[in-house]
Amino acid sequence: MRYAGNTRAVAAENRFPRRADLRANRAAPRPRLVRMAPPDDGALVLDELVKRYGAVTAVDRLSLRAERGAVTALLGPNGAGKTTTIEICEGFRRADAGRVAVLGLDPVADARALKARVGVMPQSGGVPGTARAGEFLRLVASFHTAPLDPGALLERLGLTKHAKTPFRRMSGGQQQRLSLAVAVVGRPELVFLDEPTTGLDPQARLATWELVEELRSAGVSVVLTTHHMEEAERLADRVVIIDGGRVVAAGAPAELTGAERQLRFRARAGLATDELLAALPPGSAAKESPAGHYLVEGDLGPELLATVTAWCAAHDVRADDLRIERRTLEDVFLELTGRELRG
Amino acid sequence: MTAVLDLTPAPGAVSVPRMIAAQTGYEVRTLLRNGEQLLLTLIIPVVLLLLFGGTSLLDLGPGPRVGFLTPGILALAVLSTAFTGQAIGTGFERRYGVLRRLGATPLPRAGLIAAKTLTVVLVEALQAVVIGAVAFALGWHPHGDPFSVLVLLLLGTAAFSGFGLLMAGTLRAEATLAAANLVYILLLATGGVVFPLDRFPSGVRSALELLPVSALADGLRDVLRDGHTLPGGPLLVLAVWAVAGLALAARFFRWE
Numbered sequence: 368m369r370y371a372g373n374t375r376a377v378a379a380e381n382r383f384p385r386r387a388d389l390r391a392n393r394a395a396p397r398p399r400l401v402r403m404a405p406p407d408d409g410a411l412v413l414d415e416l417v418k419r420y421g422a423v424t425a426v427d428r429l430s431l432r433a434e435r436g437a438v439t440a441l442l443g444p445n446g447a448g449k450t451t452t453i454e455i456c457e458g459f460r461r462a463d464a465g466r467v468a469v470l471g472l473d474p475v476a477d478a479r480a481l482k483a484r485v486g487v488m489p490q491s492g493g494v495p496g497t498a499r500a501g502e503f504l505r506l507v508a509s510f511h512t513a514p515l516d517p518g519a520l521l522e523r524l525g526l527t528k529h530a531k532t533p534f535r536r537m538s539g540g541q542q543q544r545l546s547l548a549v550a551v552v553g554r555p556e557l558v559f560l561d562e563p564t565t566g567l568d569p570q571a572r573l574a575t576w577e578l579v580e581e582l583r584s585a586g587v588s589v590v591l592t593t594h595h596m597e598e599a600e601r602l603a604d605r606v607v608i609i610d611g612g613r614v615v616a617a618g619a620p621a622e623l624t625g626a627e628r629q630l631r632f633r634a635r636a637g638l639a640t641d642e643l644l645a646a647l648p649p650g651s652a653a654k655e656s657p658a659g660h661y662l663v664e665g666d667l668g669p670e671l672l673a674t675v676t677a678w679c680a681a682h683d684v685r686a687d688d689l690r691i692e693r694r695t696l697e698d699v700f701l702e703l704t705g706r707e708l709r710g
Numbered sequence: 711m712t713a714v715l716d717l718t719p720a721p722g723a724v725s726v727p728r729m730i731a732a733q734t735g736y737e738v739r740t741l742l743r744n745g746e747q748l749l750l751t752l753i754i755p756v757v758l759l760l761l762f763g764g765t766s767l768l769d770l771g772p773g774p775r776v777g778f779l780t781p782g783i784l785a786l787a788v789l790s791t792a793f794t795g796q797a798i799g800t801g802f803e804r805r806y807g808v809l810r811r812l813g814a815t816p817l818p819r820a821g822l823i824a825a826k827t828l829t830v831v832l833v834e835a836l837q838a839v840v841i842g843a844v845a846f847a848l849g850w851h852p853h854g855d856p857f858s859v860l861v862l863l864l865l866g867t868a869a870f871s872g873f874g875l876l877m878a879g880t881l882r883a884e885a886t887l888a889a890a891n892l893v894y895i896l897l898l899a900t901g902g903v904v905f906p907l908d909r910f911p912s913g914v915r916s917a918l919e920l921l922p923v924s925a926l927a928d929g930l931r932d933v934l935r936d937g938h939t940l941p942g943g944p945l946l947v948l949a950v951w952a953v954a955g956l957a958l959a960a961r962f963f964r965w966e
Contacts, residue, residue: 459810459813459966482723482814482815483722483723484719484721485814487811487814489807489810489811489814491807492806492807492811493806493807493810493811494806494808494811495740495802495803495808496802496806497740497743497744498740502736502740503736506732506736507815509728509729509732510723510724510732510815510817511722511723511724512720512721512722512723512724513720513722515715515717516715519714519715520715523715553721553815553816554716554717554718554719554720554721555719555721556721581715581717584717585716585717585719586718586719587717
C-alpha cells in the first residue's frame with residue numbers, strides 16, 4: 368500500500384499536539400510577535416471539532432494545527448467543510464463539540480481580544496455595494512492603532528484606479544483583492560483567507576500569492592482554504608486535505624507528494640496494461656486511468672523506460688506526452704478524495 | 711511600481727468611541743451620497759410641505775396651513791430616516807455580509823448600533839434644519855418648549871429604529887425593501903401626517919391615533935402649534951412603541 372507512510376503521518380498528526388512539529392517550529396527563526404503567547408502555542412489548534420447542520424455533519428471530529436508564521440492551506444473539494452471550519456475559527460459559528468484555540472484564545476469567549484489581532488477575508492462580499500473601495504479600506508484601517516497605509520495597499524494590489532469605484536461596480540477579481548486588503552490592513556498576527564484567488568485572473572492571482580508570501584516573511588500566520596492545487600503547492604508550508612469534514616492527510620507538500628516518480632503517457636484507450644506489466648521488472652505497476660491516460664510506477668531507471676518504449680513500438684502504440692515526473696498534489700488529492708463528482 | 715509595505719504584525723484597536731466616530735462619519739457620508747435615501751429623507755418631505763403648505767389643494771382645517779403641516783412633516787422625516795431608510799440599509803448590509811464583515815473587525819456590535827443611531831440622529835437634525843427653513847419661508851410661527859420637541863423626536867426615533875432594525879434583522883432584504891416602503895406610504899396616508907385624522911370616522915380615528923407616526927405628529931402639533939408642554943398621550947403611545955420595538959429587535963435581530 369503506497370499510502371501507508373502518509374496514513375501514518377495523518378494518524379500522528381491527529382495526536383495532538385505533534386512533537387516533531389513543535390521542535391521544527393522552535394528551530395525555525397521567526398520574527399518576534401507583538402504579544403507573544405506561550406511559544407509552543409500554534410496559530411490555530413483544532414481538536415476533535417464537530418459541527419452539525421441538522422442531520423448533516425459538516426465537520427466531523429476534525430483536528431489540525433497551524434503553526435505561527437507559516438502558511439497552512441486547507442485543501443478539499445466543495446462541501447468538504449473547509450469554510451465551516453474556518454468560520455468556527457473566526458468566531459462566526461460555534462462548534463457543537465471539540466476545542467478551538469486561535470492564537471491560544473477562544474474565538475467566541477475572547478472575541479474582543481482576537482478581533483484586533485486576526486484578519487478575515489470571507490469567501491465573497493462583505494463590503495456595502497455603495498461603498499467606495501478606498502473609503503471602506505480607510506474605515507477599517509481607522510479601527511486599528513498602527514494600520515498599513517491604505518493608499519499603498521491599494522496600489523500594491525492594483526486597485527489605485529478603483530479607489531473611488533463603488534464596490535458593486537468593481538469586477539469580481541477587484542472585489543476579491545479589496546477584500547484581501549481589508550483583511551490585512553490592520554497588521555494582524557493571523558489572517559484567514561477563504562478561497563482568496565477564486566475567480567482571479569492570472570496577474571491578480573500572482574499579486575495575491577506574492578502578498579501572501581510577504582505576509583509569511585513578515586511573520587504573519589496565514590490559514591487559507593483553496594481547491595487550487597497549484598496554490599497550495601506554491602504557498603503552503605503545510606497542506607491539510609479535508610474531505611467529508613475530516614482530515615484525510617496533512618503535511619508539507621513534498622511530504623504528501625513523496626519522492627516517488629511516475630511515468631505517464633497518453634495513447635489510444637484500451638491498451639492491454641496487463642501485457643505491459645508482464646514486460647516490466649517485478650515490483651512495477653501499470654494502469655489506465657482515465658481512459659487513454661497511462662501511468663507506470665516502479666524503479667523508473669533507463670531500463671524500465673526502454674522496456675515501455677520497446678513495448679509501445681512492438682504494439683504500434685503512438686505515445687503522446689510521455690514523461691517522468693513526481694506525483695503532484697493533485698494526484699494525492701484525487702487519490703484521497705476520489706475522482707467522482709460530488710453533488 | 712509596487713509600494714513597500716511593512717506587514718510585520720502590529721495589531722491593536724483604537725478606543726471604542728473613536729471607532730464609533732469613524733463608523734458614524736462613514737455612514738453619514740455614504741447615506742448623503744445615496745440618491746434614493748436623499749429622495750426619502752429630504753426631497754419627499756420638502757415637496758409635500760411646499761405642495762400642501764404653499765397651495766390650498768388640501769383642506770387642512772382652521773388655522774395656518776403650515777402650522778398644521780410642519781409638525782406632520784417633521785414626524786414623516788423621523789419615520790423616513792429612523793425606520794424606512796435604516797430598515798432598507800441595514801437589511802441589505804445583512805444580506806451582503808457587511809454586518810458579518812464588520813463583525814470581524816474590532817468594532818463591537820454595540821458600537822455599530824451606536825454608530826447607526828448617531829447617524830440617524832445627525833441626519834434627522836439636518837432634516838429638521840431644512841424642513842424648518844422651508845416652513846419659515848412659508849410663514850411658520852412655532853410656539854412651545856424645545857425640550858418637549860426633543861423628547862418627542864427622540865422617543866419617535868427609538869420607536870421607529872426598533873421596528874426598522876427588527877424588520878432588517880428578520881426578513882429577507884427584498885422583503886424588507888418592499889415592506890418598509892409599504893409601511894411608509896400607509897403611515898403617510900393614515901398617520902395624520904398631511905391628511906388630518908378628523909376626516910376619518912371616529913372609531914377608525916381613535917385606532918389611527920395609536921400609530922407611532924400619529925402620536926409623534928400630534929405630539930409635535932400639541933407643542934409647536936398649540937404651545938403645550940410634554941403632551942402625555944402622545945408621549946405614552948410613543949414610549950410603548952419604543953419599548954416594544956427595541957425589545958423585539960434585541961430579541962429577534964439576526965446578524966446574518
